[in-house]
Amino acid sequence: MLNYSRVDDCFRALAEPTRRALVERLSEGPSSASALAAPFNLTLAAVVQHLQVLEACGLVSSEKTGRVRTCRVEPAGFAPLTSWIAGRQARVERQLDMLAKVLDDEDRISSTKRTTERKKKQ
Amino acid sequence: MLNYSRVDDCFRALAEPTRRALVERLSEGPSSASALAAPFNLTLAAVVQHLQVLEACGLVSSEKTGRVRTCRVEPAGFAPLTSWIAGRQARVERQLDMLAKVLDDEDRISSTKRTTERKKKQ
Numbered sequence: 001m002l003n004y005s006r007v008d009d010c011f012r013a014l015a016e017p018t019r020r021a022l023v024e025r026l027s028e029g030p031s032s033a034s035a036l037a038a039p040f041n042l043t044l045a046a047v048v049q050h051l052q053v054l055e056a057c058g059l060v061s062s063e064k065t066g067r068v069r070t071c072r073v074e075p076a077g078f079a080p081l082t083s084w085i086a087g088r089q090a091r092v093e094r095q096l097d098m099l100a101k102v103l104d105d106e107d108r109i110s111s112t113k114r115t116t117e118r119k120k121k122q
Numbered sequence: 123m124l125n126y127s128r129v130d131d132c133f134r135a136l137a138e139p140t141r142r143a144l145v146e147r148l149s150e151g152p153s154s155a156s157a158l159a160a161p162f163n164l165t166l167a168a169v170v171q172h173l174q175v176l177e178a179c180g181l182v183s184s185e186k187t188g189r190v191r192t193c194r195v196e197p198a199g200f201a202p203l204t205s206w207i208a209g210r211q212a213r214v215e216r217q218l219d220m221l222a223k224v225l226d227d228e229d230r231i232s233s234t235k236r237t238t239e240r241k242k243k244q
Contacts, residue, residue, distance in 0.1 A: 008139060015137035017130060020206075027213040075211045082207060084142075089197045091149040
């Protein structure tokens with residue numbers, strides 16, 4: 001079952017460009033928060049805060065070894081987003097299929113009507 | 123090529139729960155803005171504003187027939203999101219594959235070393 005609060009958290013987290021950039025950088029390989037801060041021209045505190053948001057919604061995980069906390073992207077963390085999107089696409093496609101069937105039926109009915117009328121005239 | 127501004131627009135648009143709810147409703151079938159407003163307890167102006175955001179990023183399209191504008195979900199509009207997510211997942215998986223290969227190689231080297239040392243001792 002789709003967890004709507006997870007969907008909400010993921011969309012909110014990734015709507016912020018810096019957090020998306022952090023996910024992009026982390027998808028190239030695990031990194032410590034301090035190594036992430038430098039290229040982004042952000043303070044360590046700001047990076048840690050962004051990482052906490054990403055970790056809270058399951059998109060990033062972290063592990064502490066000694067004094068270094070290493071972060072990595074969790075591919076499974078995208079599942080709430082992909083499920084929500086796939087759900088919408090599937091429903092739209094079902095609607096389009098139903099519409100195509102109705103049009104097809106109408107087409108068949110009017111074609112039968114025309115044939116019957118032609119036969120009557122002959 | 124991935125259009126980053128489109129990715130940004132889509133994530134921002136869907137980070138707002140009301141806009142997600144409108145997409146959910148519209149994925150069940152096309153609707154006019156006024157028909158959407160009632161169940162959401164929103165003013166028509168608010169719904170129109172949300173729909174304009176969704177339309178600007180390609181998630182919704184609309185068509186005016188007479189005085190009624192009908193809106194529908196565009197399944198292809200999700201492509202910037204799904205491409206961005208798939209790109210991140212693919213990179214993480216490539217990293218994991220590379221890591222597995224390195225560990226495998228190390229395993230093979232140390233196993234060969236052990237065999238050589240055993241043979242020397244015999």
